Amino acid sequence: MLNVYDILETIRMIQDECLDIRTITMGISLLDCIDSDIDKACDKVYDKITRCAKDLVKVGEDLEKEYGIPIINKRLSVTPIALVSAACKSSPIKFALTMEKAAKAVGVNLIGGYSALVQKGFSAGDLELINSIPEALALTSNVCSSVNIGSTKTGINLDACKIMGRIVRETAEKTVDNNCFGAAKLVVFCNAPDDNPFMAGAFHGVGQPDCIINVGVSGPGVVRAALSKYPDADITEIADIIKKTSYKITRVGQLVGVKASERLGVPFGIVDLSLAPTPAVGDSVAHILEEIGLEKCGAPGTTATLALLNDAVKKGGVMACSRIGGLSGAFIPVSEDAGMIDAAKSGSLCIEKLEAMTAVCSVGLDMIVVPGDTSADTIAAIIADEAAIGMVNSKTTAVRIIPAIGKGIGEELDWGGLFGCGPVMKVNTNSPSKFINRGGQIPAPLQSLKN
Amino acid sequence: MRAVITVIGKDTVGILAKVSGICAEYNANVIEVTQSVLQDVFAMIMLVDISKLNTGFTALSDRMSELGKELGLSIHTMHEDIFNSMHRI
Known part of the structure; x- marks a missing residue:
């Protein structure tokens, strides 16, 4: 028989803590x-x-x-x-x-x-x-x-x-x-995944079946709410709470994916084990890190807490579904996360810190607004930096930055909806042009002697 | 196949009657009801059998949401699978 507490917990997750299938x-x-x-x-x-x-x-x-x-x-x-x-x-x-x-x-x-x-x-x-x-x-x-x-x-x-x-x-x-x-x-x-359900980077890879259903879940608000009930837990307990919560979130993704694939008569592909934020209040990955104990996202400790969060989300999610893929991990898009927007506006979060964060979590420099006078070579070098992190760490990294043409520091771009609103962030203006214009191929990294 | 109907909101006369009335109308058999009123807040969880519904399940779910709006209550009709998936291994 269903337990009253479980029923109310599920309803609270959906109604108050923004749990949804993204x-x-x-x-x-x-x-x-x-x-x-x-x-x-x-x-x-x-x-x-x-x-x-x-x-x-x-x-x-x-x-x-x-x-x-x-x-x-x-x-x-x-x-x-x-x-x-x-x-x-x-x-x-x-x-x-x-x-x-x-x-x-x-x-x-x-x-x-x-x-x-x-x-x-x-x-x-x-x-x-x-x-x-x-x-x-x-x-x-x-x-x-x-x-x-x-x-x-x-x-x-x-x-x-x-x-x-x-x-x-x-x-x-x-x-x-x-x-x-x-x-x-x-x-x-x-390292683009070929079964990613999330935009803007989704494409259907060449090794995939003719037609397939992939599902992306969400639920940063649920994780934060679960953590807020244990203000004095040590960090091992925090990881356990995140794992359990992630399990529950992912189970819903698995259920919806399987049912959708049955009804559409199309094979079920993967669940992307993700924490995807939205600009809505209570749906922020940055706020989870702050709940763990940072005054503001971007403070020293951000990379460590994010690494723990990202790993625990995967560990919980892996058990909850039959097939996993896509980007799987916590997303840190600046303009799509209320806590990230706040941290960027206050100056606590800079592009260099975001770059460090991308080494331990899903995706990369995502939805970052840079000054309109940022040169094409500088953008190319930011792309190369981020790609190097992905290449060396055998993980997916991506760059989705938006040069705010005609705007500078202190201004912002506001798209509304899921894309949110991003403050223009400072970019190091020393030129990488000579490096970028050399062209050619950076050789693939050694996969042993890992240090 | 079973579904869970939850009703939460300010207590008034006849909530249970109206919800179960709609169940009867759609041929959903009520299996179990847990209900309480705490400081004027009415909370009910109803388990219903939906295998012999005379319409689609989404029609019942829509009708319940409509009733919720009429009465100013929060009414959710959800297939039991979501609870089973989430809380059982």
């Missing part, structure tokens, strides 16, 4: 849509997406009502478009427009996969796609783009870093009327 993301392979005639290819892409995903939103909404848990986003990820567009001679922009049209037709809010994988060099279609990113993101509202420029096995493609520095800036410039929003939909990865 996203159900359907991954769709577009490899069978390749055609040298771009119009034919786009028609096939549109047909395939609308055929596979026609019931996705309806099933998501039904599950939401049946289990009484909000499912915030229903999204799509597709095969990196550079692979699909390689056979076509003309600009891949048409694919972005087709993705947008298909996403609107099935009612999802974002579609990811306007992507290229160039960690070891550029093949046919890659450069065309990368160069079209600024225009593609300016012309569409729900298409997301990502580029993988490095991996532990291949090293870092420094030529691609340089290009992406320029592309990030151009994307922000092209969408300056919309708070530079284009750059918020563009991620530069090292």
Whole structure:
């Protein structure tokens, strides 16, 4: 028989502590849509997406009502478009427009996969796609783009870093009327996972089945509330509490994923064991770190507490579900986390500290607003730094920074909704241009002699 | 298949009657009820069998939310699987 305490705990987690399923993301392979005639290819892409995903939103909404848990986003990820567009001679922009049209037709809010994988060099279609990113993101509202420029096995493609520095800036410039929003939909990865359900970096990797359901959970508020009940616990107990809470959160993700996959007749892929914050009050990863005992996120101790949190979330989540993947870990997007926004505004949190934090948690420099006069080379070097952390530590790292064109320190960009609001953060202005312009490939790191 | 209906809010006459009335209307069989009133706050947890519903489960869930709005109460109708998943290994 169900226990009254358990029932009330679940309801409190959902109602008061912002527990939700952050996203159900359907991954769709577009490899069978390749055609040298771009119009034919786009028609096939549109047909395939609308055929596979026609019931996705309806099933998501039904599950939401049946289990009484909000499912915030229903999204799509597709095969990196550079692979699909390689056979076509003309600009891949048409694919972005087709993705947008298909996403609107099935009612999802974002579609990811306007992507290229160039960690070891550029093949046919890659450069065309990368160069079209600024225009593609300016012309569409729900298409997301990502580029993988490095991996532990291949090293870092420094030529691609340089290009992406320029592309990030151009994307922000092209969408300056919309708070530079284009750059918020563009991620530069090292070790990009090919089953990630979270935007803006989701794409459907080439080793994946034809169509699949991946789920991303959320619940920083639940973890913080659980910790607040034990103000005097020692740090080992804190790790245990986080593990238990993460288990419960992840179980819901597993349940929803399995049911969604049954009803859609599509195989279940993975649960992404994540703590994904939102700008809403009580849904912040930074506030968990502060609950553990920091005056403000960014203080000395931030990296240690985040490492503990990230590890405990995974340990709890692994037992709760059958398959794990994606980015799995705590996210630290600045503009999407009320505690991070506060810490950045107060000066407690700087980009260098965030970089250290990315060495021990999921993802990387995420949703960070930098001054509008930050040069393309500086952005490229920030990307290279972050990729180096991912490459050496065999983990995913990413950069999603938004140059606030025409703005400087003390100002902010406000997008509202899940994307939140980011204060412009200070960037070291010493030039890395000579390094970036050398080009070439940073060799893959040694996997032994680890120190 | 069973569902849990929880009702929390200010106590008034007839809450249990109205909730169970809707259950009857949709052919949901009430299996167990736990109810208490503490300092004017009404709290009820009702376990119902939903295997013979005469409509979809989401219709019942919508109707309960509507009743909650009418009465100014917080009413949640949730499939029991979410509790079983979360609290049992």
